[in-house]
Amino acid sequence: MGRLITAEFRKIFTVKLWWALLIPAVLLSLGFTWAGSALGTLGELQEEVGGAVPFALPAFAQGINFTTVFAVILGATAVTSEMRHKTITTTYLTGSSRGAVLTAKLITYTVMGLVYGVACMGAATLGALFGGDLPDGALWFELAGVGVLALMMWTLLGVGAGALIGNQTGAIVGLVIYTLILEPIVAQILRSNDAEKIPFYLPNGSGSGMVSDLSLDLFVEGFPGGHGDDVGRAIEEIRGFLNLDGAPAWWASMLIFLAWSAVIGLSGWLVAKQRDIT
Numbered sequence: 519m520g521r522l523i524t525a526e527f528r529k530i531f532t533v534k535l536w537w538a539l540l541i542p543a544v545l546l547s548l549g550f551t552w553a554g555s556a557l558g559t560l561g562e563l564q565e566e567v568g569g570a571v572p573f574a575l576p577a578f579a580q581g582i583n584f585t586t587v588f589a590v591i592l593g594a595t596a597v598t599s600e601m602r603h604k605t606i607t608t609t610y611l612t613g614s615s616r617g618a619v620l621t622a623k624l625i626t627y628t629v630m631g632l633v634y635g636v637a638c639m640g641a642a643t644l645g646a647l648f649g650g651d652l653p654d655g656a657l658w659f660e661l662a663g664v665g666v667l668a669l670m671m672w673t674l675l676g677v678g679a680g681a682l683i684g685n686q687t688g689a690i691v692g693l694v695i696y697t698l699i700l701e702p703i704v705a706q707i708l709r710s711n712d713a714e715k716i717p718f719y720l721p722n723g724s725g726s727g728m729v730s731d732l733s734l735d736l737f738v739e740g741f742p743g744g745h746g747d748d749v750g751r752a753i754e755e756i757r758g759f760l761n762l763d764g765a766p767a768w769w770a771s772m773l774i775f776l777a778w779s780a781v782i783g784l785s786g787w788l789v790a791k792q793r794d795i796t
Contacts, residue, residue: 522622543585547638550581555649579733593676598686631673635666681786724774732768
């Protein structure tokens, strides 16, 4: 298994795709958090509330939710790139079994999701420093840890979806359309028909909800001078704007999305194990 994992890392690092996707992910994390922290340090706002407002926390969460698309694209290429370039047969023949090869891919790309998460966390930290206000360390690293976990799970979901679909273009386009267009439309239709709870249990809803909901909880906790009625009303307005009214707790959303990632990852593993590649 160790040799298969090493081989997978070599395949990743010998092409430009991994860093071509990482660069915009890092820039988004940096930009969102920089803007959020700069907003929280505006002079008039600080005077009004008695300190810097930790807008960097929800800004970081939104940046992470945008960067997940790059992680899921990377994961989708794990199997499909080899099918596209006709190298999958050689990979299977040189491995001890198809199952071992596919397991090595799942492990390798989950680690790459960790790499993406740590890189985005580092960029977001720089963004907060550039903006003039890095939130409390405990709050910041709690959110960063969940953000890293989200990117790992999105990468795993991408691996499974790519293995299920089998076609690289179809997998990437399908995942991007689903996450950015289809599910948001479906979610809006459900909310308009008194089924506003269902979107929280869909892949994109639970994956983004785990980070966004936690960021708002931490925002309240880190607000200068406590959190009175005005702050509470503002948070409710933000939750409504982000369609988080009635959302499960962040940890429940995390478990839901973990289940989606595991089911899709395992399904892709089973389908790819049996797929005819001749």
